Amino acid sequence: MDQETKVIKVRNMYKKFGDFIANDDLSFDVFKGEIFGFLGANGAGKTTAIRILCGLSYPTSGEIEVAGFNVYKQRELLKRKIGYMSQKFSLYEDLTVYENIRFYGGIYGLPLKEIKRKATDLLQRLNLEAVRDTRIGELPLGWKQKLAFSVALIHEPEIIFLDEPTGGVDPITRRQFWDLIYEAAKSGVTIFVTTHYMDEAEYCDRISIMVDGKIEALDTPDHLKEQFNAETMNDVFLRLAR
Amino acid sequence: MRTIRYILQKEFLQIFRNKGMLPIIFILPVIQLCVLTFAATYDMKNTNIYIVDKDVSKHTQEIIGKFENSSFFTITGIGFSEAIAEDEFLKDRTDAILVFNKGFGNNLDKREDAPVQLLVNSIDARAASLFGMYIVEVLQEYNTKVITTNSPVGKSALSQRITTSYNHFYNPEMDYISYMLPGILVILVTVIGLFLSAMNVVREREIGTIEQINVTPIKKYQFLIGKLIPFIVIGFFELGVGLLVAGFIFKIPFLGSAWLIYLVASVYLLTILGLGLFISTQTETQQQAMFIAWFIMVIFIMMSGLFTPVESMPEWGQKLNIINPVAYFIKVIRMIMMKGSGFHDIKQYIGVLLVYAVCAISFAVNRYRKVA
Numbered sequence: 077m078d079q080e081t082k083v084i085k086v087r088n089m090y091k092k093f094g095d096f097i098a099n100d101d102l103s104f105d106v107f108k109g110e111i112f113g114f115l116g117a118n119g120a121g122k123t124t125a126i127r128i129l130c131g132l133s134y135p136t137s138g139e140i141e142v143a144g145f146n147v148y149k150q151r152e153l154l155k156r157k158i159g160y161m162s163q164k165f166s167l168y169e170d171l172t173v174y175e176n177i178r179f180y181g182g183i184y185g186l187p188l189k190e191i192k193r194k195a196t197d198l199l200q201r202l203n204l205e206a207v208r209d210t211r212i213g214e215l216p217l218g219w220k221q222k223l224a225f226s227v228a229l230i231h232e233p234e235i236i237f238l239d240e241p242t243g244g245v246d247p248i249t250r251r252q253f254w255d256l257i258y259e260a261a262k263s264g265v266t267i268f269v270t271t272h273y274m275d276e277a278e279y280c281d282r283i284s285i286m287v288d289g290k291i292e293a294l295d296t297p298d299h300l301k302e303q304f305n306a307e308t309m310n311d312v313f314l315r316l317a318r
Numbered sequence: 319m320r321t322i323r324y325i326l327q328k329e330f331l332q333i334f335r336n337k338g339m340l341p342i343i344f345i346l347p348v349i350q351l352c353v354l355t356f357a358a359t360y361d362m363k364n365t366n367i368y369i370v371d372k373d374v375s376k377h378t379q380e381i382i383g384k385f386e387n388s389s390f391f392t393i394t395g396i397g398f399s400e401a402i403a404e405d406e407f408l409k410d411r412t413d414a415i416l417v418f419n420k421g422f423g424n425n426l427d428k429r430e431d432a433p434v435q436l437l438v439n440s441i442d443a444r445a446a447s448l449f450g451m452y453i454v455e456v457l458q459e460y461n462t463k464v465i466t467t468n469s470p471v472g473k474s475a476l477s478q479r480i481t482t483s484y485n486h487f488y489n490p491e492m493d494y495i496s497y498m499l500p501g502i503l504v505i506l507v508t509v510i511g512l513f514l515s516a517m518n519v520v521r522e523r524e525i526g527t528i529e530q531i532n533v534t535p536i537k538k539y540q541f542l543i544g545k546l547i548p549f550i551v552i553g554f555f556e557l558g559v560g561l562l563v564a565g566f567i568f569k570i571p572f573l574g575s576a577w578l579i580y581l582v583a584s585v586y587l588l589t590i591l592g593l594g595l596f597i598s599t600q601t602e603t604q605q606q607a608m609f610i611a612w613f614i615m616v617i618f619i620m621m622s623g624l625f626t627p628v629e630s631m632p633e634w635g636q637k638l639n640i641i642n643p644v645a646y647f648i649k650v651i652r653m654i655m656m657k658g659s660g661f662h663d664i665k666q667y668i669g670v671l672l673v674y675a676v677c678a679i680s681f682a683v684n685r686y687r688k689v690a
Contacts, residue, residue: 132689155534160533
């Protein structure tokens with residue numbers, strides 16, 4: 077992690093839906109190559125914030141810069157630099173693994189040669205060469221999610237946003253998924269990840285915990301445990317969320 | 319451009335992989351075209367007639383003979399009682415009742431007025447006026463014959479100064495199929511195009527892939543063009559199959575240029591597909607999109623002049639049709655196929671459709687939001 081370079085700068089970000097304030101005065105920085113955990117109960121406003129940072133939703137107010145681009149005016153430039161994997165699974169079930177890779181690579185403007193090379197590479201790394209021409213719909217959820225993660229990295233983004241990427245998968249696959257995340261982080265990609273698995277929170281470099289639209293705590297897991305005098309992140313979370 | 323190619327590739331793969339939709343797209347329209355064209359006909363091939371003959375004279379026998387010899391009429395019964403005849407009416411066994419009262423023949427011989435009563439089932443007003451007219455024609459003809467044969471001056475007794483000679487232009491055999499098939503073909507192309515496009519973007523929203531698309535730097539127009547082209551290709555295919563069916567199965571005369579039909583179709587399809595994609599970008603579920611598309615479709619079809627001539631619609635209806643692309647295409651395809659109209663005869667319609675196409679597509683591109 078590079079403590080000098082801020083790849084996400086958020087100052088006083090608000091998002092209101094009528095009277096409801098989903099994001100209430102959020103301010104934080106994320107550094108290059110960091111694994112930044114974004115925790116919170118259901119409905120705390122995590123997804124709303126992540127959608128704003130990805131340029132999928134307008135903030136109500138606040139200064140927000142992602143990968144050096146302004147989220148109000150430079151959304152399309154910003155999108156070249158980020159990857160996104162949502163909790164709603166988003167590869168095409170009726171296309172094969174390779175067809176999905178080719179499609180997403182294609183719309184990011186990669187040359188076909190490079191797409192092919194990356195596909196081979198990616199399948200090798202995931203150990204999924206055998207299912208290259210199998211339709212996504214026929215694969216188990218864990219495989220799909222690993223694929224979705226790798227496809228979201230196909231255009232070599234600076235930051236990848238993961239919105240509850242491990243929802244509904246078994247502990248072993250979750251562990252394998254986190255290996256992929258570490259690998260990406262090591263290569264310099266910044267990881268912005270939401271989760272409500274507290275064991276996963278321990279894997280992050282820094283964590284912010286959202287409660288009712290506000291960031292209530294932001295630090296490394298060790299500091300947080302110290303600060304709240306807790307044994308595990310689970311205890312930290314319960315203390316804050318109550 | 320390359321981006322669009324990748325979208326196209328993906329869309330075509332998905333269309334051809336959807337085993338449930340393929341027959342609906344490619345086979346059903348052909349079946350519908352064949353069945354509907356035969357079924358939706360206004361040609362009257364047969365009228366049932368019941369005759370109440372209280373006179374039983376040489377004249378009534380001769381008139382009945384005329385009806386019997388006509389292939390257009392089927393005599394369902396001859397009786398003496400109007401009550402029985404009316405019963406036939408109620409049971410829907412006959413379309414018309416012809417009543418000869420006692421003394422009919424005598425009066426004719428004496429060259430006095432000989433009234434005949436004709437009762438017509440007019441539930442279907444259009445049909446009733448037509449076969450009513452045919453029956454009167456048969457009686458009229460007999461009347462003329464009686465007058466001229468009994469008159470010392472022969473045929474000249476009938477002072478007929480104005481004679482009309484008919485020439486049925488553009489559909490000399492008055493074949494209803496030649497008229498209906500192009501219209502039905504337009505409807506089929508429209509239904510397939512509108513529904514497929516209306517369901518498309520919203521489907522991606524339902525399964526969640528739209529988020530993944532929206533987070534890429536893809537341009538809105540690239541995405542929508544990638545969605546449009548496959549449906550234009552499908553529309554062209556349907557149209558081509560339809561025209562082949564028209565030529566080889568129904569043997570409909572085809573006077574104009576198929577290329578010209580395709581030119582109009584390309585503009586027309588842009589309108590319909592633009593509208594479909596607009597619906598798709600504005601809805602949250604495929605169900606909503608279906609209902610809206612269906613609602614619009616019904617109005618378009620009912621107002622289009624497929625079944626009822628636009629010219630006989632009330633003024634407001636005709637005005638409403640100014641914005642009905644289906645009405646334009648039905649009119650133009652009939653003009654091209656049946657009259658052999660050329661580009662210069664229809665260019666104003668192409669112009670109007672072009673305006674709609676531009677509007678519909680810009681609406682769709684404009685209303686499709688990558689950011690909420």
